[in-house]
Amino acid sequence: MKLRVSSIDTFYGTSHILHGVSLEVGEGEVFAVLGRNGAGKTTLLRSITGINPPRRGAIFLDETDITRLKPHERTRLGVSYVPQGREIIPDITVAENIFVALIGKGRKHDKVPDLVFEYFPALRPLLDKKGGVLSGGQQQQLAIARALVQEPQLLLMDEPTEGLQPSVVEEIDQIINRIPRERHCTVLLVEQNLDFVRYVANRFAILDTGRIVAKGNIKDLTEELAHRYLVG
Amino acid sequence: MFTQSIITQFFNGFSVVAILIIAAVGLAIIFGVAGVINMAHGEFMMIGAYVAAVVDKLGGNTLLAIPVSFAVVGALGLLVERSIIRWIYHRPLETLLATWGVGIILQTIVKLIFGPELYYVGTPKFLAGGFRLIGRLPFPWYRLFLIIVAAALMALVFYVIFHTDLGLQVRAVRRNRAIASCLGIDTARVDMTIFVFGSGLAGVAGAVLAPIKSVSTTMGFPYAVDSYMVLVLGGVGNLWGVVAGASLIGEAETILSFVFNNVIGELLVFLFIVIVIRIVPKGIFGYYERR
Ligand SMILES: Nc1ncnc2c1ncn2[C@@H]1O[C@H](COP(=O)(O)OP(=O)(O)OP(=O)(O)O)[C@@H](O)[C@H]1O
Ligand SMILES: [Mg+2]
Numbered sequence: 264m265k266l267r268v269s270s271i272d273t274f275y276g277t278s279h280i281l282h283g284v285s286l287e288v289g290e291g292e293v294f295a296v297l298g299r300n301g302a303g304k305t306t307l308l309r310s311i312t313g314i315n316p317p318r319r320g321a322i323f324l325d326e327t328d329i330t331r332l333k334p335h336e337r338t339r340l341g342v343s344y345v346p347q348g349r350e351i352i353p354d355i356t357v358a359e360n361i362f363v364a365l366i367g368k369g370r371k372h373d374k375v376p377d378l379v380f381e382y383f384p385a386l387r388p389l390l391d392k393k394g395g396v397l398s399g400g401q402q403q404q405l406a407i408a409r410a411l412v413q414e415p416q417l418l419l420m421d422e423p424t425e426g427l428q429p430s431v432v433e434e435i436d437q438i439i440n441r442i443p444r445e446r447h448c449t450v451l452l453v454e455q456n457l458d459f460v461r462y463v464a465n466r467f468a469i470l471d472t473g474r475i476v477a478k479g480n481i482k483d484l485t486e487e488l489a490h491r492y493l494v495g
Numbered sequence: 496m497f498t499q500s501i502i503t504q505f506f507n508g509f510s511v512v513a514i515l516i517i518a519a520v521g522l523a524i525i526f527g528v529a530g531v532i533n534m535a536h537g538e539f540m541m542i543g544a545y546v547a548a549v550v551d552k553l554g555g556n557t558l559l560a561i562p563v564s565f566a567v568v569g570a571l572g573l574l575v576e577r578s579i580i581r582w583i584y585h586r587p588l589e590t591l592l593a594t595w596g597v598g599i600i601l602q603t604i605v606k607l608i609f610g611p612e613l614y615y616v617g618t619p620k621f622l623a624g625g626f627r628l629i630g631r632l633p634f635p636w637y638r639l640f641l642i643i644v645a646a647a648l649m650a651l652v653f654y655v656i657f658h659t660d661l662g663l664q665v666r667a668v669r670r671n672r673a674i675a676s677c678l679g680i681d682t683a684r685v686d687m688t689i690f691v692f693g694s695g696l697a698g699v700a701g702a703v704l705a706p707i708k709s710v711s712t713t714m715g716f717p718y719a720v721d722s723y724m725v726l727v728l729g730g731v732g733n734l735w736g737v738v739a740g741a742s743l744i745g746e747a748e749t750i751l752s753f754v755f756n757n758v759i760g761e762l763l764v765f766l767f768i769v770i771v772i773r774i775v776p777k778g779i780f781g782y783y784e785r786r
Contacts (some may be wrong), residue, residue: 313630314673338679352667352676363667367679410677 264324264341264416264449265290266311268379271320273303274311280306281317281473288417288466293443293450295460295481296494298470299304305347305454307470308419311451312344313337324417338367341416345423349406353395357386357405360394364409382438400431407438411446418442421453431457439463457489469493504753505746506628510638512745513645517703519722520648521696524656527731528665529686529693531580531590535598536722537715539694543568543701544710545605548614550702556619557640557703564698571601572694575644576687584686602712614710635767637706644703648696653734728768730778739779744768 266288275280280303288294296304309315311322313334321330328335338344344366352360358375365372380387383404389397397405403423410418418454423439424432443450454460460467461481468478469492477488522536533539545559546567555563575597583589618637625633656662667675668685676682691745700718708714740771744764752760775781 308551312677314677333681333683334673334676335679335681338677344677346674346677350671352670352674354670355663355666359666361674363663363680364678366664367675372660379555413679 266294266417266449266451267323268307268311269301269321269323271310271317271322273306273315273317275315275423279473282445284322284425284470284473284475285320286468286475287477288449288451291443291449292466293452293464295464295467296451296453296470297457297460297467297484301472301494302470303473304470305421306328306473308344308346308421308451308453311337311419335367336343343413343415343418344404345410345418345420347425349399350401351397351402351405351409352395356391356393356402357397358390360405361409361412364413368413370412373453375486376412378412382411382441383408390393400427400435403427403431403435407435411442414446415448417449417451418446419451422455423452424454424456424459436463457484457493460484500753501750503628503632504750506634507638508746508749510632510641511749512741513638513642514704514707514718515721515725515741515745516542516645516737517641517648517700518718519725519741520652521693521700522719522722523693523726523729523731523734523737524652524696525690525693526726527734528669528689529580529584530587530595531584531690532587532723533693533697534591534595534719535575535601536594537717537719538601539568539571539697539715540599540701540704540718541710541712541715542571542601542605543698544616544705544708544714545609545614545701546698546708547616547702547705548563551616551705555652557616557622558619560616560702560705561699564702565695567699568701569691569695569757572688572691572697575694576690580690581683581687583737606712611712616710618706641703641707644699648699649734649738655692656734661685665689724765724768726778728771730775730776730780732777733780736778736780 268284268286270278270283270285271281272283284307297308298304306315310317313332316330320386321328324340327340329340361375361379362372385401386404386408389401393431394405407423422443424435427435436459452464464481466479467481467484469476469488470494476492517539523532525531525533543564546564547557550560550563579593580590622636622640625635628634654666664680664685668680668682672682692721724744725737725740728743729736747767748760748764751763
């Protein structure tokens with residue numbers, strides 16, 4: 264599924280966060296969104312999911328204009344979201360977290376799909392535990408699993424390895440690397456680790472105070488750009 | 496002698512608790528899930544009672560009135576939700592005013608149709624009379640029936656919330672509205688369904704309370720006030736809040752009214768609620784924030 268974000272302006276109340284942001288993600292691509300803390304990366308993803316719809320501009324999935332659709336309608340069109348901070352629903356079980364995702368997609372939900380254990384065998388013994396008691400790494404696995412069972416055509420992932428210990432980061436990164444090919448979906452990934460971005464992504468865009476200041480093929484992500492907009 | 500009477504009052508208190516639960520449960524789930532304080536809750540109960548009066552006139556009894564009132568008041572809830580509430584969910588002050596207005600309109604309409612006179616609904620024949628519990632005063636069968644109804648309604652609500660797809664969606668939406676909708680849950684539809692369900696429960700309350708009270712357009716008011724007190728005391732973070740709030744208020748009011756008198760009893764209960772709220776502002780089972 265193709266994504267086209269066309270010159271959007273997004274606000275939180277009166278504060279103007281995104282200024283004329285445009286980008287295009289082609290079918291099957293892995294597109295990385297980079298930028299410092301507070302640059303507007305999460306806001307961009309929330310604009311695409313519909314939690315914070317843009318006030319101006321438009322968003323298209325393939326040729327469909329989704330700018331005015333509610334989040335659940337976008338999900339049904341094929342958008343799934345792995346939010347920053349994981350946002351597992353803490354007082355329902357791991358299995359129920361997955362069932363909610365299946366119900367949301369209008370899928371059968373009498374049992375947890377095998378797909379979950381194919382990627383995250385560690386979740387199997389945790390199915391009856393409450394989402395809130397899982398470790399950060401386990402919650403991140405669940406957040407990705409919850410998205411994958413929806414068989415998304417466009418997967419949005421917001422800093423999926425933030426705050427995890429290195430060995431867990433490696434595990435998650437390996438899964439993220441497998442997803443685009445094995446699940447046949449387009450991926451929009453917010454990620455701080457440049458080495459991993461260079462490894463996994465085809466193209467990138469850099470956000471700085473709500474504006475896109477650079478974008479292009481991943482090989483154009485130079486040290487100079489990184490220095491100017493990402494570190495320091 | 497005194498202890499024996501206290502024990503009798505304790506059992507009488509059970510039926511008062513049951514009545515409070517019956518009256519409050521619909522209000523509680525609407526507030527707990529959709530975040531709406533339905534100021535027309537008393538009028539919804541009143542309509543349920545009028546439906547029971549009509550069913551009674553047509554030869555039916557309370558058992559028949561229960562599903563009919565549920566359906567009629569549920570449909571009324573649907574109408575109110577679709578035409579008014581859905582536009583103002585996130586504005587507490589507006590929902591208060593709007594539902595208050597709905598209550599006044601409902602009273603007026605019912606008065607136009609049924610006139611100002613009181614209606615009386617008989618208890619079903621098989622529930623007439625009473626049985627001896629302790630002491631000399633008989634305990635009416637209908638009061639026992641109310642206790643059973645209260646338990647059944649709580650069981651129904653627990654079942655819906657914890658064992659159905661709707662309930663799972665409700666729990667997800669309550670906890671994290673934005674993420675639930677990103678997972679594909681139509682949160683507006685969940686709110687609507689719960690509003691209709693809660694309205695239907697208010698209708699059932701009216702139907703089963705009709706035989707113990709004369710049916711009039713203003714009959715819902717005291718029950719609504721009691722229901723608000725139950726929620727304030729019990730909190731809506733958890734369904735047990737309704738049971739806890741109703742139990743404390745019901746038992747305290749019954750026993751204190753017996754030991755002192757009605758007025759002092761109610762006053763003491765009110766004082767008690769104020770003190771509890773000073774300590775736990777969100778009620779015994781406080782609610783969590785909507786996100
Ligand atoms: N709910 C909100 N209300 C008001 N302002 C907000 C809100 N959420 C974020 N902001 C502001 O919007 C700007 C962009 O925030 P955003 O979360 O999109 O940044 P980010 O690039 O995802 O940062 P991070 O790397 O820390 O996750 C920031 O200045 C932030 O303070
Ligand atoms: Mg962010």
